[in-house]
Amino acid sequence: MATPPQPQQQGAGPYNPYGAPVPQQGGQAGPWHAGPQPYGAYGAHPEPGRYGCRLCGAWPAAHATVRGHQGLIVLMRFLSLPGPFCRDCGLATYRRMSSDTLWQGWWGPLSVFITPVTLLMNLGPRASFRRLAPPAGGYRPALDPGKPLWRRAPFLLLLTPALLVLLAVPALVVVGLVAGEPQLTSGQCVRNEGSWTDQDLEVLSCASPRAEYRVTERPDTPGARCAPTDYVSDPKYGRDEFTTFCLTRLR
Structure with missing residues:
Protein backbone atom coordinates (compact mmCIF):
# COMPACT_ATOMS: atom_id res chain seq x y z
CA MET A 1 0.00 0.00 0.00
CA ALA A 2 1.43 3.40 -0.96
CA THR A 3 2.17 5.97 1.80
CA PRO A 4 -0.19 9.00 1.54
CA PRO A 5 1.52 12.34 0.85
CA GLN A 6 2.33 14.50 3.90
CA PRO A 7 0.57 17.91 4.22
CA GLN A 8 2.61 20.96 3.39
CA GLN A 9 3.85 23.08 6.35
CA GLN A 10 1.98 26.34 6.62
CA GLY A 11 3.87 29.63 6.97
CA ALA A 12 6.99 28.43 5.15
CA GLY A 13 8.75 30.61 2.66
CA PRO A 14 11.13 33.59 2.57
CA TYR A 15 8.64 35.87 4.39
CA ASN A 16 8.08 33.68 7.45
CA PRO A 17 7.01 36.32 10.04
CA TYR A 18 8.99 34.65 12.82
CA GLY A 19 12.26 34.58 10.90
CA ALA A 20 12.82 30.87 11.66
CA PRO A 21 14.71 28.68 9.13
CA VAL A 22 12.33 26.97 6.71
CA PRO A 23 12.97 23.23 6.30
CA GLN A 24 13.98 22.23 2.79
CA GLN A 25 14.62 18.87 1.18
CA GLY A 26 17.40 17.12 3.02
CA GLY A 27 16.74 19.09 6.23
CA GLN A 28 18.80 22.12 5.14
CA ALA A 29 17.63 25.67 5.74
CA GLY A 30 17.16 27.98 2.80
CA PRO A 31 20.01 30.43 2.07
CA TRP A 32 17.76 33.43 2.79
CA HIS A 33 17.38 32.28 6.40
CA ALA A 34 21.01 31.57 7.13
CA GLY A 35 20.98 34.06 9.99
CA PRO A 36 19.02 36.96 11.58
CA GLN A 37 17.68 39.29 8.96
CA PRO A 38 17.65 43.11 9.41
CA TYR A 39 14.36 44.94 9.43
CA GLY A 40 13.60 46.17 5.91
CA ALA A 41 15.72 43.54 4.09
CA TYR A 42 13.44 40.49 3.68
CA GLY A 43 13.02 40.38 7.46
CA ALA A 44 10.08 40.93 9.77
CA HIS A 45 9.56 44.03 11.89
CA PRO A 46 10.55 43.23 15.50
CA GLU A 47 7.12 44.47 16.62
CA PRO A 48 4.48 43.77 13.93
CA GLY A 49 1.94 46.55 13.55
CA ARG A 50 4.35 49.32 14.59
CA TYR A 51 6.28 51.71 12.34
CA GLY A 52 9.93 52.65 12.41
CA CYS A 53 11.49 56.12 12.50
CA ARG A 54 9.93 58.54 10.03
CA LEU A 55 13.37 59.86 9.03
CA CYS A 56 15.48 56.72 8.69
CA GLY A 57 13.11 53.77 9.16
CA ALA A 58 15.11 52.36 12.08
CA TRP A 59 13.60 50.62 15.08
CA PRO A 60 12.83 51.03 17.97
CA ALA A 61 10.99 54.33 17.60
CA ALA A 62 8.95 56.50 19.93
CA HIS A 63 5.77 58.38 19.01
CA ALA A 64 6.48 61.91 20.20
CA THR A 65 6.09 65.43 18.81
CA VAL A 66 8.93 67.96 18.96
CA ARG A 67 7.87 71.61 18.96
CA GLY A 68 9.39 74.97 18.11
CA HIS A 69 8.37 78.61 18.20
CA GLN A 70 9.26 81.74 16.25
CA GLY A 71 8.40 85.25 17.39
CA LEU A 72 7.98 87.73 14.52
CA ILE A 73 7.40 90.99 16.47
CA VAL A 74 3.68 91.19 15.62
CA LEU A 75 3.09 87.67 14.28
CA MET A 76 4.31 84.29 15.54
CA ARG A 77 4.74 80.75 14.23
CA PHE A 78 4.07 77.49 16.08
CA LEU A 79 6.19 74.65 14.69
CA SER A 80 5.82 70.92 15.32
CA LEU A 81 7.26 67.70 13.90
CA PRO A 82 5.45 64.50 14.96
CA GLY A 83 7.15 61.12 15.23
CA PRO A 84 7.81 58.30 15.35
CA PHE A 85 11.54 58.89 15.84
CA CYS A 86 14.40 56.57 16.68
CA ARG A 87 16.77 57.59 19.45
CA ASP A 88 19.33 59.42 17.31
CA CYS A 89 16.89 61.12 14.92
CA GLY A 90 14.69 62.14 17.85
CA LEU A 91 17.54 63.70 19.81
CA ALA A 92 18.83 65.45 16.68
CA THR A 93 15.37 66.90 15.99
CA TYR A 94 14.86 67.94 19.61
CA ARG A 95 18.23 69.68 19.82
CA ARG A 96 17.84 71.45 16.47
CA MET A 97 14.30 72.75 17.07
CA SER A 98 14.99 73.73 20.69
CA SER A 99 18.21 75.49 19.69
CA ASP A 100 16.39 77.46 16.99
CA THR A 101 13.63 78.36 19.46
CA LEU A 102 16.21 79.71 21.92
CA TRP A 103 17.19 82.50 19.55
CA GLN A 104 14.10 82.82 17.32
CA GLY A 105 11.35 82.54 19.89
CA TRP A 106 11.67 85.69 21.99
CA TRP A 107 10.86 88.38 19.41
CA GLY A 108 7.30 89.25 20.32
CA PRO A 109 5.28 90.34 23.36
CA LEU A 110 3.46 87.00 23.69
CA SER A 111 6.42 84.97 22.45
CA VAL A 112 8.35 85.90 25.58
CA PHE A 113 5.92 83.70 27.54
CA ILE A 114 5.30 81.04 24.86
CA THR A 115 8.98 80.27 24.24
CA PRO A 116 9.81 78.90 27.73
CA VAL A 117 6.60 76.83 27.66
CA THR A 118 7.64 75.35 24.30
CA LEU A 119 11.10 74.48 25.62
CA LEU A 120 9.59 72.77 28.66
CA MET A 121 7.17 70.78 26.50
CA ASN A 122 10.12 69.37 24.53
CA LEU A 123 11.56 67.79 27.67
CA GLY A 124 8.96 65.01 27.51
CA PRO A 125 9.91 63.84 23.98
CA ARG A 126 13.58 64.16 24.89
CA ALA A 127 13.12 61.76 27.80
CA SER A 128 11.28 59.29 25.52
CA PHE A 129 14.10 59.34 22.97
CA ARG A 130 16.81 58.83 25.57
CA ARG A 131 15.09 55.68 26.85
CA LEU A 132 15.27 53.99 23.43
CA ALA A 133 17.85 51.43 22.41
CA PRO A 134 20.32 52.32 19.62
CA PRO A 135 18.60 52.41 16.21
CA ALA A 136 18.96 49.43 13.89
CA GLY A 137 17.58 48.19 10.58
CA GLY A 138 16.87 51.52 8.92
CA TYR A 139 16.85 52.15 5.18
CA ARG A 140 19.25 55.08 5.69
CA PRO A 141 21.67 56.19 8.43
CA ALA A 142 20.10 57.90 11.44
CA LEU A 143 20.76 61.61 12.00
CA ASP A 144 23.74 62.66 14.08
CA PRO A 145 22.38 64.13 17.37
CA GLY A 146 25.31 66.58 17.50
CA LYS A 147 26.25 68.62 20.56
CA PRO A 148 23.96 68.67 23.60
CA LEU A 149 21.68 71.69 23.79
CA TRP A 150 23.58 73.29 26.69
CA ARG A 151 26.78 73.32 24.62
CA ARG A 152 25.30 75.14 21.63
CA ALA A 153 25.72 78.85 20.90
CA PRO A 154 22.04 79.89 21.37
CA PHE A 155 21.97 78.36 24.85
CA LEU A 156 25.23 80.10 25.81
CA LEU A 157 23.91 83.42 24.47
CA LEU A 158 20.80 83.02 26.61
CA LEU A 159 22.82 81.94 29.64
CA THR A 160 25.06 85.03 29.54
CA PRO A 161 22.38 87.64 30.39
CA ALA A 162 20.86 85.27 32.96
CA LEU A 163 24.22 85.03 34.73
CA LEU A 164 24.63 88.80 34.55
CA VAL A 165 21.26 89.28 36.24
CA LEU A 166 22.19 86.82 38.98
CA LEU A 167 25.55 88.52 39.52
CA ALA A 168 24.02 92.01 39.43
CA VAL A 169 22.12 91.51 42.70
CA PRO A 170 25.17 90.90 44.94
CA ALA A 171 27.12 93.50 42.96
CA LEU A 172 24.50 96.16 43.69
CA VAL A 173 24.56 95.23 47.37
CA VAL A 174 28.34 95.65 47.49
CA VAL A 175 28.18 98.95 45.60
CA GLY A 176 25.47 100.17 47.95
CA LEU A 177 27.60 99.32 50.96
CA VAL A 178 30.70 100.95 49.51
CA ALA A 179 29.11 103.97 47.88
CA GLY A 180 26.30 104.54 50.34
Missing part, protein backbone atom coordinates in the same frame (compact mmCIF):
# COMPACT_ATOMS: atom_id res chain seq x y z
CA GLU A 181 25.80 107.56 52.56
CA PRO A 182 28.87 108.34 54.69
CA GLN A 183 28.63 107.76 58.43
CA LEU A 184 29.64 110.90 60.29
CA THR A 185 31.88 110.96 63.34
CA SER A 186 32.87 113.88 65.52
CA GLY A 187 35.86 115.85 64.15
CA GLN A 188 35.23 115.24 60.46
CA CYS A 189 34.81 118.05 57.93
CA VAL A 190 32.05 118.00 55.34
CA ARG A 191 30.55 119.98 52.49
CA ASN A 192 26.83 120.12 51.74
CA GLU A 193 26.13 119.82 48.00
CA GLY A 194 22.37 119.95 48.51
CA SER A 195 19.88 122.01 50.46
CA TRP A 196 19.39 121.74 54.22
CA THR A 197 16.05 120.06 53.71
CA ASP A 198 17.62 117.57 51.31
CA GLN A 199 21.22 117.26 52.44
CA ASP A 200 24.00 115.80 50.33
CA LEU A 201 27.01 115.75 52.65
CA GLU A 202 30.47 114.94 51.33
CA VAL A 203 33.25 114.08 53.79
CA LEU A 204 36.45 116.02 53.01
CA SER A 205 39.79 116.69 54.60
CA CYS A 206 39.62 119.61 57.01
CA ALA A 207 42.58 121.12 55.12
CA SER A 208 40.63 121.12 51.86
CA PRO A 209 39.43 124.56 50.71
CA ARG A 210 36.13 122.94 49.78
CA ALA A 211 35.35 121.92 53.36
CA GLU A 212 32.55 124.05 54.89
CA TYR A 213 31.54 122.49 58.23
CA ARG A 214 33.06 120.52 61.06
CA VAL A 215 31.14 117.69 62.69
CA THR A 216 30.95 118.50 66.40
CA GLU A 217 28.61 117.49 69.21
CA ARG A 218 25.78 115.04 68.93
CA PRO A 219 22.68 117.00 69.97
CA ASP A 220 21.02 113.80 71.19
CA THR A 221 23.75 113.35 73.81
CA PRO A 222 22.58 114.32 77.31
CA GLY A 223 23.62 117.91 78.02
CA ALA A 224 24.83 118.56 74.45
CA ARG A 225 23.31 121.36 72.37
CA CYS A 226 24.14 122.80 68.98
CA ALA A 227 25.16 126.44 68.79
CA PRO A 228 22.55 128.83 67.38
CA THR A 229 24.55 129.17 64.15
CA ASP A 230 25.09 125.43 63.74
CA TYR A 231 23.22 123.15 61.41
CA VAL A 232 22.00 119.67 62.29
CA SER A 233 22.90 116.73 60.04
CA ASP A 234 20.27 114.47 58.56
CA PRO A 235 19.74 111.25 60.59
CA LYS A 236 20.59 109.17 57.49
CA TYR A 237 24.25 110.04 58.07
CA GLY A 238 24.21 108.41 61.50
CA ARG A 239 25.32 104.89 62.22
CA ASP A 240 21.78 103.68 62.94
CA GLU A 241 20.05 106.27 60.69
CA PHE A 242 18.65 107.95 63.81
CA THR A 243 21.75 109.77 65.09
CA THR A 244 22.28 113.47 64.30
CA PHE A 245 25.35 115.72 64.62
CA CYS A 246 26.04 119.42 64.92
CA LEU A 247 27.69 121.00 61.88
CA THR A 248 29.74 124.07 62.75
CA ARG A 249 30.82 126.41 59.97
CA LEU A 250 34.60 126.54 59.51
CA ARG A 251 34.79 130.15 58.35
Whole structure:
Protein backbone atom coordinates (compact mmCIF):
# COMPACT_ATOMS: atom_id res chain seq x y z
CA MET A 1 0.00 0.00 0.00
CA ALA A 2 1.43 3.40 -0.96
CA THR A 3 2.17 5.97 1.80
CA PRO A 4 -0.19 9.00 1.54
CA PRO A 5 1.52 12.34 0.85
CA GLN A 6 2.33 14.50 3.90
CA PRO A 7 0.57 17.91 4.22
CA GLN A 8 2.61 20.96 3.39
CA GLN A 9 3.85 23.08 6.35
CA GLN A 10 1.98 26.34 6.62
CA GLY A 11 3.87 29.63 6.97
CA ALA A 12 6.99 28.43 5.15
CA GLY A 13 8.75 30.61 2.66
CA PRO A 14 11.13 33.59 2.57
CA TYR A 15 8.64 35.87 4.39
CA ASN A 16 8.08 33.68 7.45
CA PRO A 17 7.01 36.32 10.04
CA TYR A 18 8.99 34.65 12.82
CA GLY A 19 12.26 34.58 10.90
CA ALA A 20 12.82 30.87 11.66
CA PRO A 21 14.71 28.68 9.13
CA VAL A 22 12.33 26.97 6.71
CA PRO A 23 12.97 23.23 6.30
CA GLN A 24 13.98 22.23 2.79
CA GLN A 25 14.62 18.87 1.18
CA GLY A 26 17.40 17.12 3.02
CA GLY A 27 16.74 19.09 6.23
CA GLN A 28 18.80 22.12 5.14
CA ALA A 29 17.63 25.67 5.74
CA GLY A 30 17.16 27.98 2.80
CA PRO A 31 20.01 30.43 2.07
CA TRP A 32 17.76 33.43 2.79
CA HIS A 33 17.38 32.28 6.40
CA ALA A 34 21.01 31.57 7.13
CA GLY A 35 20.98 34.06 9.99
CA PRO A 36 19.02 36.96 11.58
CA GLN A 37 17.68 39.29 8.96
CA PRO A 38 17.65 43.11 9.41
CA TYR A 39 14.36 44.94 9.43
CA GLY A 40 13.60 46.17 5.91
CA ALA A 41 15.72 43.54 4.09
CA TYR A 42 13.44 40.49 3.68
CA GLY A 43 13.02 40.38 7.46
CA ALA A 44 10.08 40.93 9.77
CA HIS A 45 9.56 44.03 11.89
CA PRO A 46 10.55 43.23 15.50
CA GLU A 47 7.12 44.47 16.62
CA PRO A 48 4.48 43.77 13.93
CA GLY A 49 1.94 46.55 13.55
CA ARG A 50 4.35 49.32 14.59
CA TYR A 51 6.28 51.71 12.34
CA GLY A 52 9.93 52.65 12.41
CA CYS A 53 11.49 56.12 12.50
CA ARG A 54 9.93 58.54 10.03
CA LEU A 55 13.37 59.86 9.03
CA CYS A 56 15.48 56.72 8.69
CA GLY A 57 13.11 53.77 9.16
CA ALA A 58 15.11 52.36 12.08
CA TRP A 59 13.60 50.62 15.08
CA PRO A 60 12.83 51.03 17.97
CA ALA A 61 10.99 54.33 17.60
CA ALA A 62 8.95 56.50 19.93
CA HIS A 63 5.77 58.38 19.01
CA ALA A 64 6.48 61.91 20.20
CA THR A 65 6.09 65.43 18.81
CA VAL A 66 8.93 67.96 18.96
CA ARG A 67 7.87 71.61 18.96
CA GLY A 68 9.39 74.97 18.11
CA HIS A 69 8.37 78.61 18.20
CA GLN A 70 9.26 81.74 16.25
CA GLY A 71 8.40 85.25 17.39
CA LEU A 72 7.98 87.73 14.52
CA ILE A 73 7.40 90.99 16.47
CA VAL A 74 3.68 91.19 15.62
CA LEU A 75 3.09 87.67 14.28
CA MET A 76 4.31 84.29 15.54
CA ARG A 77 4.74 80.75 14.23
CA PHE A 78 4.07 77.49 16.08
CA LEU A 79 6.19 74.65 14.69
CA SER A 80 5.82 70.92 15.32
CA LEU A 81 7.26 67.70 13.90
CA PRO A 82 5.45 64.50 14.96
CA GLY A 83 7.15 61.12 15.23
CA PRO A 84 7.81 58.30 15.35
CA PHE A 85 11.54 58.89 15.84
CA CYS A 86 14.40 56.57 16.68
CA ARG A 87 16.77 57.59 19.45
CA ASP A 88 19.33 59.42 17.31
CA CYS A 89 16.89 61.12 14.92
CA GLY A 90 14.69 62.14 17.85
CA LEU A 91 17.54 63.70 19.81
CA ALA A 92 18.83 65.45 16.68
CA THR A 93 15.37 66.90 15.99
CA TYR A 94 14.86 67.94 19.61
CA ARG A 95 18.23 69.68 19.82
CA ARG A 96 17.84 71.45 16.47
CA MET A 97 14.30 72.75 17.07
CA SER A 98 14.99 73.73 20.69
CA SER A 99 18.21 75.49 19.69
CA ASP A 100 16.39 77.46 16.99
CA THR A 101 13.63 78.36 19.46
CA LEU A 102 16.21 79.71 21.92
CA TRP A 103 17.19 82.50 19.55
CA GLN A 104 14.10 82.82 17.32
CA GLY A 105 11.35 82.54 19.89
CA TRP A 106 11.67 85.69 21.99
CA TRP A 107 10.86 88.38 19.41
CA GLY A 108 7.30 89.25 20.32
CA PRO A 109 5.28 90.34 23.36
CA LEU A 110 3.46 87.00 23.69
CA SER A 111 6.42 84.97 22.45
CA VAL A 112 8.35 85.90 25.58
CA PHE A 113 5.92 83.70 27.54
CA ILE A 114 5.30 81.04 24.86
CA THR A 115 8.98 80.27 24.24
CA PRO A 116 9.81 78.90 27.73
CA VAL A 117 6.60 76.83 27.66
CA THR A 118 7.64 75.35 24.30
CA LEU A 119 11.10 74.48 25.62
CA LEU A 120 9.59 72.77 28.66
CA MET A 121 7.17 70.78 26.50
CA ASN A 122 10.12 69.37 24.53
CA LEU A 123 11.56 67.79 27.67
CA GLY A 124 8.96 65.01 27.51
CA PRO A 125 9.91 63.84 23.98
CA ARG A 126 13.58 64.16 24.89
CA ALA A 127 13.12 61.76 27.80
CA SER A 128 11.28 59.29 25.52
CA PHE A 129 14.10 59.34 22.97
CA ARG A 130 16.81 58.83 25.57
CA ARG A 131 15.09 55.68 26.85
CA LEU A 132 15.27 53.99 23.43
CA ALA A 133 17.85 51.43 22.41
CA PRO A 134 20.32 52.32 19.62
CA PRO A 135 18.60 52.41 16.21
CA ALA A 136 18.96 49.43 13.89
CA GLY A 137 17.58 48.19 10.58
CA GLY A 138 16.87 51.52 8.92
CA TYR A 139 16.85 52.15 5.18
CA ARG A 140 19.25 55.08 5.69
CA PRO A 141 21.67 56.19 8.43
CA ALA A 142 20.10 57.90 11.44
CA LEU A 143 20.76 61.61 12.00
CA ASP A 144 23.74 62.66 14.08
CA PRO A 145 22.38 64.13 17.37
CA GLY A 146 25.31 66.58 17.50
CA LYS A 147 26.25 68.62 20.56
CA PRO A 148 23.96 68.67 23.60
CA LEU A 149 21.68 71.69 23.79
CA TRP A 150 23.58 73.29 26.69
CA ARG A 151 26.78 73.32 24.62
CA ARG A 152 25.30 75.14 21.63
CA ALA A 153 25.72 78.85 20.90
CA PRO A 154 22.04 79.89 21.37
CA PHE A 155 21.97 78.36 24.85
CA LEU A 156 25.23 80.10 25.81
CA LEU A 157 23.91 83.42 24.47
CA LEU A 158 20.80 83.02 26.61
CA LEU A 159 22.82 81.94 29.64
CA THR A 160 25.06 85.03 29.54
CA PRO A 161 22.38 87.64 30.39
CA ALA A 162 20.86 85.27 32.96
CA LEU A 163 24.22 85.03 34.73
CA LEU A 164 24.63 88.80 34.55
CA VAL A 165 21.26 89.28 36.24
CA LEU A 166 22.19 86.82 38.98
CA LEU A 167 25.55 88.52 39.52
CA ALA A 168 24.02 92.01 39.43
CA VAL A 169 22.12 91.51 42.70
CA PRO A 170 25.17 90.90 44.94
CA ALA A 171 27.12 93.50 42.96
CA LEU A 172 24.50 96.16 43.69
CA VAL A 173 24.56 95.23 47.37
CA VAL A 174 28.34 95.65 47.49
CA VAL A 175 28.18 98.95 45.60
CA GLY A 176 25.47 100.17 47.95
CA LEU A 177 27.60 99.32 50.96
CA VAL A 178 30.70 100.95 49.51
CA ALA A 179 29.11 103.97 47.88
CA GLY A 180 26.30 104.54 50.34
CA GLU A 181 25.80 107.56 52.56
CA PRO A 182 28.87 108.34 54.69
CA GLN A 183 28.63 107.76 58.43
CA LEU A 184 29.64 110.90 60.29
CA THR A 185 31.88 110.96 63.34
CA SER A 186 32.87 113.88 65.52
CA GLY A 187 35.86 115.85 64.15
CA GLN A 188 35.23 115.24 60.46
CA CYS A 189 34.81 118.05 57.93
CA VAL A 190 32.05 118.00 55.34
CA ARG A 191 30.55 119.98 52.49
CA ASN A 192 26.83 120.12 51.74
CA GLU A 193 26.13 119.82 48.00
CA GLY A 194 22.37 119.95 48.51
CA SER A 195 19.88 122.01 50.46
CA TRP A 196 19.39 121.74 54.22
CA THR A 197 16.05 120.06 53.71
CA ASP A 198 17.62 117.57 51.31
CA GLN A 199 21.22 117.26 52.44
CA ASP A 200 24.00 115.80 50.33
CA LEU A 201 27.01 115.75 52.65
CA GLU A 202 30.47 114.94 51.33
CA VAL A 203 33.25 114.08 53.79
CA LEU A 204 36.45 116.02 53.01
CA SER A 205 39.79 116.69 54.60
CA CYS A 206 39.62 119.61 57.01
CA ALA A 207 42.58 121.12 55.12
CA SER A 208 40.63 121.12 51.86
CA PRO A 209 39.43 124.56 50.71
CA ARG A 210 36.13 122.94 49.78
CA ALA A 211 35.35 121.92 53.36
CA GLU A 212 32.55 124.05 54.89
CA TYR A 213 31.54 122.49 58.23
CA ARG A 214 33.06 120.52 61.06
CA VAL A 215 31.14 117.69 62.69
CA THR A 216 30.95 118.50 66.40
CA GLU A 217 28.61 117.49 69.21
CA ARG A 218 25.78 115.04 68.93
CA PRO A 219 22.68 117.00 69.97
CA ASP A 220 21.02 113.80 71.19
CA THR A 221 23.75 113.35 73.81
CA PRO A 222 22.58 114.32 77.31
CA GLY A 223 23.62 117.91 78.02
CA ALA A 224 24.83 118.56 74.45
CA ARG A 225 23.31 121.36 72.37
CA CYS A 226 24.14 122.80 68.98
CA ALA A 227 25.16 126.44 68.79
CA PRO A 228 22.55 128.83 67.38
CA THR A 229 24.55 129.17 64.15
CA ASP A 230 25.09 125.43 63.74
CA TYR A 231 23.22 123.15 61.41
CA VAL A 232 22.00 119.67 62.29
CA SER A 233 22.90 116.73 60.04
CA ASP A 234 20.27 114.47 58.56
CA PRO A 235 19.74 111.25 60.59
CA LYS A 236 20.59 109.17 57.49
CA TYR A 237 24.25 110.04 58.07
CA GLY A 238 24.21 108.41 61.50
CA ARG A 239 25.32 104.89 62.22
CA ASP A 240 21.78 103.68 62.94
CA GLU A 241 20.05 106.27 60.69
CA PHE A 242 18.65 107.95 63.81
CA THR A 243 21.75 109.77 65.09
CA THR A 244 22.28 113.47 64.30
CA PHE A 245 25.35 115.72 64.62
CA CYS A 246 26.04 119.42 64.92
CA LEU A 247 27.69 121.00 61.88
CA THR A 248 29.74 124.07 62.75
CA ARG A 249 30.82 126.41 59.97
CA LEU A 250 34.60 126.54 59.51
CA ARG A 251 34.79 130.15 58.35
